[in-house]
Amino acid sequence: MERGAMLRIRKLSVQFGSGEEAVEALKNVNLEVRSGTITALIGESGSGKSAAALSVFGLLDRSGRVTAGEVWLDDTDLLRLKPSELRKRRGKDMAMIFQDPVNALNPVLTIGRQMIETIRGHQRVSRQEARRIAVEQLARVGLPEPDKQLGRYPFQMSGGMCQRVMIALALVSGARLLIADEPTTALDVTIQAQILQELYRLSRQDGIGTLLITHDLSVVAEIADYVYVMKKGRIVETGHVLDIFERPGHEYTKQLMESRCLRVNPAKETAMRQGG
Amino acid sequence: MLMETELLTKIYRQERGWLSGTEQVVAVDHVSLKLVQGTTLGLVGESGCGKSTLSRLLIGLERPSSGRIMYRGTDITGWSSRRLRPLRPRIQMVFQNSCASFDPLLPVERIVSEPLDNYNRLTRKERMREVLDLLSLVELDERYLKRYPHELSGGQQQRVGIARALALKPELLICDEPFSSLDFMLRKSMLQLLQDLKIQRHLTYLFVTHDLSLVPELCDEVAVMQRGRVLETVPAAEMAEASRHLYTRQLLEAIPAQTPRSRKKAERSWKAIYENNQG
Numbered sequence: 001m002e003r004g005a006m007l008r009i010r011k012l013s014v015q016f017g018s019g020e021e022a023v024e025a026l027k028n029v030n031l032e033v034r035s036g037t038i039t040a041l042i043g044e045s046g047s048g049k050s051a052a053a054l055s056v057f058g059l060l061d062r063s064g065r066v067t068a069g070e071v072w073l074d075d076t077d078l079l080r081l082k083p084s085e086l087r088k089r090r091g092k093d094m095a096m097i098f099q100d101p102v103n104a105l106n107p108v109l110t111i112g113r114q115m116i117e118t119i120r121g122h123q124r125v126s127r128q129e130a131r132r133i134a135v136e137q138l139a140r141v142g143l144p145e146p147d148k149q150l151g152r153y154p155f156q157m158s159g160g161m162c163q164r165v166m167i168a169l170a171l172v173s174g175a176r177l178l179i180a181d182e183p184t185t186a187l188d189v190t191i192q193a194q195i196l197q198e199l200y201r202l203s204r205q206d207g208i209g210t211l212l213i214t215h216d217l218s219v220v221a222e223i224a225d226y227v228y229v230m231k232k233g234r235i236v237e238t239g240h241v242l243d244i245f246e247r248p249g250h251e252y253t254k255q256l257m258e259s260r261c262l263r264v265n266p267a268k269e270t271a272m273r274q275g276g
Numbered sequence: 277m278l279m280e281t282e283l284l285t286k287i288y289r290q291e292r293g294w295l296s297g298t299e300q301v302v303a304v305d306h307v308s309l310k311l312v313q314g315t316t317l318g319l320v321g322e323s324g325c326g327k328s329t330l331s332r333l334l335i336g337l338e339r340p341s342s343g344r345i346m347y348r349g350t351d352i353t354g355w356s357s358r359r360l361r362p363l364r365p366r367i368q369m370v371f372q373n374s375c376a377s378f379d380p381l382l383p384v385e386r387i388v389s390e391p392l393d394n395y396n397r398l399t400r401k402e403r404m405r406e407v408l409d410l411l412s413l414v415e416l417d418e419r420y421l422k423r424y425p426h427e428l429s430g431g432q433q434q435r436v437g438i439a440r441a442l443a444l445k446p447e448l449l450i451c452d453e454p455f456s457s458l459d460f461m462l463r464k465s466m467l468q469l470l471q472d473l474k475i476q477r478h479l480t481y482l483f484v485t486h487d488l489s490l491v492p493e494l495c496d497e498v499a500v501m502q503r504g505r506v507l508e509t510v511p512a513a514e515m516a517e518a519s520r521h522l523y524t525r526q527l528l529e530a531i532p533a534q535t536p537r538s539r540k541k542a543e544r545s546w547k548a549i550y551e552n553n554q555g
Contacts, residue, residue: 045431045459159323185456188322188486193530215459218489218532222539241536259460260534 005032006209007056007094007177012069014048014055014233025051025064027233035176035209038199040220040241042213042256043230049213052230053179057096058086073177091122095170099182101162105154111138111165112150115172122173137168141198160191167198171208178202181213196223217260221245229253277349278448278480279311279334279367284343286329303329305504306343311448316474316481318495318512320488320527326504327484328372331450334482335369336360365395365444372453374437378425384411384436385421391443410439415465430457438466445477452484467494489531491515500524 014026025048033039043049054060056071056078071078073093078086098104106114115134116127125133131150138146141164154162163183170178180199184192200223202208212224220227220241227244229237229252237250248254286304303326311317319327332338334345336357344353347363371377378387388407392398398406408418414435425433434457441449451470455463471494473479483495491498495512502523510518516528533539 044461045429189488189527189532190322190530193532196532216532217460218534221534221536222532224536245535256460259464 004034006035006074007031007033007211008070008072009052009056010070010072012052012055012071013067014051014060014064015067016051016064018063025233026055029069029230029233029235031211031228031235031238033177033209033211034226036203036207037225038203038210038212038223039226039228040212040214040224041228041230042215042217042220045215047230048233049215049230050181051233053096053181053211053213056179057090057094058083091118091170091173091175093175094177094179095173095175096179096181097163097166097170097183099185101166101186102154102159104166105162107154109153110150111152111154111157115150115165115169118169119172133172134168137172138165140171141165141168142194143168158191159187160194163187163191163195164198167195167202171202176207177209177211179211179213182215183212184219185214185216192219199223217256229256277310278313278347280346281307281309281334282344282346283308284330284333284345285341286326286333286338287341302504304333304340307501307504307506309499309506309509311480311482312496313447313480314474314478315496316483316494317509318491318498319482319484319501320486320491320498321501322486322527325501327501328452330501331369331452331482331484335367335450336364365391366447367450368441368444368446368448369450370434370437370441370452370454372456375425375428375430375433377437378433380425383422383424384416384428387425387436388440388443391440395444406443410443411436413442413469414439415462431459431462434458435462435466438469442473446479448480448482450482450484453486455485455490456487470494488515488527489534500527 009029009031012026012029013024016023016025029052031041031052041049041052051060051064055066058078066079069079073089078089081089112131112134115137116130119125119130119133120127134150135146138149143149143161143164157165183199184195187195196219199210199212203210212219214220224241227239227241228235229244229250231252237244237248237253244253245257248257283306284304285302285306288301288303289298290301291298307330309317319330321327329338333340340353344351346352352360352363385407388410389403392403392406407421411417411420416432416435416439420428420432428436434454438454455466458466470481474481485491491512492515497509498512498515499509500507500519500521500523507521507523508519515524519525
């Protein structure tokens, strides 16, 4: 069966500021995320990757506004929803995790309190039932001794554990679309490997559609299925991960692939010295 | 030999609470390292293994509990800050989070020129030329002079941090995860910059990182650290073959794939969807 796209962004343009100082952050962006797959959006810092994610969630700050386009989640155009309707869909249908998991959690509340609050915000369940769901979710993302974790504060956990809590929180109310904005940039390589494994498992086993925003090409090489390459607010190339890595078409994608090879050039300096 | 540590140890004492006394945390445990001039030593390990404490000891921001630090054969352990002052320009540091090491009320121009003002007497013109030279090294220009740290992106902040560290023409540059906030294009050009300076100025680096993929390109030797101890020091080019510790292997194992075809876990297959797509 052909799996349809759950998220479809059509001709989206976003502008920051107004009048002469206006900056076009996104220009005519088309993008799709299918369930059960990981779609990577890659580009340099400042290329508009995060603006794309935030506009899906209606979280652009006040100076930013969508000037054209549509964002379809299943059968709804999110851009036409009222803020209150959109808020209901965040968490229930779509969720987001960020680069810095420690700061994304509330430092003065226990993990349990934050999870139970989130669960009860979306589902009519008793406190006890919410607690049971929380434990189940923490176990699902691979945290050891989930019932004990509920009593802990974010600062008592490592960055990797906090990111797992964030993923659990994001998916606790049944979201099937996960937007992960640089989810492993702040983490150690060993922890990064575990989190990537977790994101991969969620997409394959639970059918979560993931939009992975990153500037780290090795993360893309490790888990992504499809890739969109963004430069200065435009999508310059898109394709299956193998095609993008092995047969990049656009000049910019080729540059990216070359930058992946970190070999620096020792000859350059000797030439310069001799010249000077 | 530029710098050397002998059985360097740093113990933090943590108050546990009234009556319950103190708890000891051994952050750096009998570490002996050698930094040879003109070479790069990588220091790798997970967060909390003591990498940052070790670099702070070397730069003189912390005092060791025991052991010795030698600089060009002179024992500088426990020197007063007045005695250390002439040495400070020679050992500089690039911090992981440069922004936190800037005065938020100073513009870029002042951040970069402050070390110059502290150690050299320069006319206004000379200073300005120096600052612009430093900024151009890190691919920034005069447009950034008047900006404040919060007006810069993470990558720009990091580059200003590198420019500041280079201002006094150090011999030893300690880089604590300097690239973790840079995107791949910038990362590559900053790596090239460090490599060029190494040859041009015969610079020595201590490169603290958890990203082992950078190690073979940049380092001559790597010291692997775990729980405050240096497990082993191996040549960077043959890390996989030369390492004797399981932990080093685990670190190597965790490096993500460089291409989709070399994915670490076979089950992370790209095939199913690819073939589905083609057909």
